[in-house]
Amino acid sequence: MLKKKIDKTQMYLDVAKLHINSIKDGFLPSLGVKFLALLYRCIDEADFSTLIVKYRGAELIGFVSGTFGTSSLYKLMLAHPIELTRALFMIIFNFKKIKKIIQIHNHITGKKRRKYPQAELLTICVHPDYRRKGIANELYKKLSNFFNSKSIFEFVIVVGQSLKANSFYINQGAKLKDTIQVHSKQNSNIFIQKI
């Protein structure tokens, strides 16, 4: 059966909204739906990253994103100057947010992050109504297959220590290797998942 073609612009908005609704305390959601939709468009279009979505009818019920060249994603966003300016217009004079963007950049290019494999699961989210039904498990397998197809056999996950998702990664067999502070006073775990 032919699947109905997904409208990509709508898909990036759906993904951005699910991200914002799922990780309420995260920094990226605070940059707004337009910024995240553009980020997910870049992740989907780049040849070193992937965006895997799961729809039920017209409703997005889960997605996972991953990359094996993280720092270049932000460079790709610069290739869309009009959308990026529109997305960041509201925060351009918000010193705290600009500082956090710089902190993310420093984390991605930093010494500690460089000790670990470059491939990374960026975000995984399942709609609250569909959790504990194995959907994240299915998305995680698809991401592992993507890395496998690129001859990549391990990937990193950086996740806030307070998130329940830590139990999900442990259940998948990921091993806790280290901790890191991406933003001050917010500790994150660094897991490595062997495929």
Ligand SMILES: CC(C)(COP(=O)(O)OP(=O)(O)OC[C@H]1O[C@@H](n2cnc3c(N)ncnc32)[C@H](O)[C@@H]1OP(=O)(O)O)[C@@H](O)C(=O)NCCC(=O)NCCS
């Ligand atoms: C983490 C998340 C993606 C898991 O999605 P899910 O579809 O519910 O996960 P699954 O049903 O595939 O879970 C597989 C196993 O992982 C573990 N697990 C998943 N969610 C868990 C939770 N909230 N608490 C404890 N263990 C959990 C369980 O062992 C589960 O197996 P079980 O249900 O048979 O006990 C989902 O809770 C979510 O979207 N959270 C908010 C977003 C987030 O924090 N993302 C991670 C940061 S990038």
